[in-house]
Amino acid sequence: MIRAAVEAKLYDVVLTSYNFKQDHHLEVQKAIGEAAQAGLGIVAMKTQAGVYWDKEKTTPINMKAALKWALRDTNVHTAIPGFTTLDQLQTDLDVLRDSNLTDDEKRSLEAPKLAGFFCQGCDQCLDPCLGRLPIPELMRSFMYAHAYRNREAAQALLLELALPESPCGDCGECPVRCAQGFDIRQRVRDIMRLRAVPREFLI
Ligand code: SF4
Numbered sequence: 142m143i144r145a146a147v148e149a150k151l152y153d154v155v156l157t158s159y160n161f162k163q164d165h166h167l168e169v170q171k172a173i174g175e176a177a178q179a180g181l182g183i184v185a186m187k188t189q190a191g192v193y194w195d196k197e198k199t200t201p202i203n204m205k206a207a208l209k210w211a212l213r214d215t216n217v218h219t220a221i222p223g224f225t226t227l228d229q230l231q232t233d234l235d236v237l238r239d240s241n242l243t244d245d246e247k248r249s250l251e252a253p254k255l256a257g258f259f260c261q262g263c264d265q266c267l268d269p270c271l272g273r274l275p276i277p278e279l280m281r282s283f284m285y286a287h288a289y290r291n292r293e294a295a296q297a298l299l300l301e302l303a304l305p306e307s308p309c310g311d312c313g314e315c316p317v318r319c320a321q322g323f324d325i326r327q328r329v330r331d332i333m334r335l336r337a338v339p340r341e342f343l344i
């Protein structure tokens with residue numbers, strides 16, 4: 142998509158996911174290098190890679206390190222990490238003042254290897270899914286609800302998808318294997334419950 146944007150000669154800016162957790166981050170790095178060389182501005186998103194390493198949210202990703210990781214690429218002109226608290230804003234401002242990735246920070250991005258919340262949009266799960274579910278979108282809704290605690294956005298996305306009440310209901314064993322190690326069936330079941338929750342209870 143990034144290369145197509147360059148070839149189209151229509152666009153000024155590329156907004157792309159870019160983080161240390163992407164299996165294909167070297168490919169993204171190469172493509173944004175080509176786009177920057179062609180004069181496009183590069184905005185990195187999803188730099189915090191889902192915020193937590195684990196679904197139970199006991200192990201946060203090192204936010205400073207994750208943002209520095211994206212910004213150390215000189216072809217990235219800016220990033221758009223979201224924040225909802227002053228502490229988070231302060232963390233991002235600290236990175237503006239000093240974006241050098243220390244050895245400790247590098248190590249913090251290497252371990253532990255847990256699935257976390259970030260769906261890298263590789264679409265590997267689509268063909269094996271017997272119910273032809275839009276799994277990347279469902280995993281994005283799951284991340285909004287559980288990692289970002291933005292249940293309104295999560296529910297809005299679910300409503301857009303207009304799926305049956307129990308989309309995994311007719312399957313025996315689930316043949317889907319996620320590249321990031323998500324238990325897809327369990328997450329689909331979990332997030333679908335949110336659709337029926339009245340909006341006034343989502344605050
Ligand atoms: S259990 Fe759900 S995720 Fe797995 S194949 Fe069936 S519909 Fe797809």
Ligand code: SF4
Pocket residue numbers: 259260261262263264265266267276277280318319320321322323
């Ligand atoms: S395989 Fe996993 S990481 Fe890849 S698109 Fe599907 S849910 Fe996302």
